[in-house]
Amino acid sequence: MTEPMVTFWYEFSSPYAFLAAERVEALAAERGVRTVWKPFLLGAIFREQGPSANLRSPQRTAYMWRDTQRWCDRLGLPLTIPDPFPQNGIFASRVALAVPDDERPAFSRAVYRAVFCAGQKLADEAVVTEALRQTEIDLETAVAASRTDLVKNALRKQTEEAQARGIFGAPTIETADGELFWGNDRLEEALDWSLGRTGAAGRTGGPAR
């Protein structure tokens, strides 16, 4: 078998992807699993499948933020609830695709903290470029690349790829054998799965994915 790896599918406007972005690298390193970070646009999928369930009723929305607050408390992070919510992450996602693979996690975490901890606007280009500055990525190159058709098409294609795999929410952790795990609360399970630690009964008997 090749080196264990998971794909970390994330959307910048999602609070649960923010929490997972904070947690995934340490959990993966502990287990010797490699991560590949893939930003995508959940909005494109919601346009087909209907809006986020978390926004469907005031009760659900209130619960989402309370749950996020409890997670932030445990992680020692301040939470500022984005207003409005959700915010547009298209520019941040294009820049994330434009930066080198090994810089993407740090850049993405910087964007998430600006938005969910400091209350800055995700759609504000200055917020995204400040995240580039913090991670010492060459700002002008990354921004210029993000404006090319190459990067725009790559993001569109990556979103289509997510959709084709059955992804409908963020974060989703995909293992090398195509298993999907949805949610910050499934990180450990996904990483264990990638190592073949699947619990007692293994893989048989699952319904169609």
Place this chain on the structure above:
Amino acid sequence: MTEPMVTFWYEFSSPYAFLAAERVEALAAERGVRTVWKPFLLGAIFREQGPSANLRSPQRTAYMWRDTQRWCDRLGLPLTIPDPFPQNGIFASRVALAVPDDERPAFSRAVYRAVFCAGQKLADEAVVTEALRQTEIDLETAVAASRTDLVKNALRKQTEEAQARGIFGAPTIETADGELFWGNDRLEEALDWSLGRTGAAGRTGGPAR
């Protein structure tokens, strides 16, 4: 402080409530937490807030069953996906209310196993009475009580109580201080919360619940 306790709000048609019903007693006993089992009808809440998010798209439904299968594998339980889904749990819920408090968990688990492991019909009264038989509850008394206005009204009132507390899904674990934890995957967190083990930063700063 009084003895730590949580309220376990459950709906018979929910696969995640089935999984939590299998897990909650051992996890609560380990921590010295008392549980109070309260069945309610999620359908009444969905009629107001819109249908289950898990049924909104084929991708979500497929994911729900795959996720449930993985949980069943870990718990060593067979899964039979109920067909149709969801099924009507009103009779089972009334009987659950009619049996003595300390018999409710065993009866409820027997119903869940009949439905989710053996593929029997939740709405079939014979399935529910067979679960009563297995748990050695006086069958005729429980069934007769379930048909009284007293029990019917108690179930309606309990469902309204769930809704008034902001509950929108099953299972929901409610702590004595009114904190809500939604999902089988939040059992441990809810029980720890009931003991005051809330992680680093504690309770402050949460949004309205």
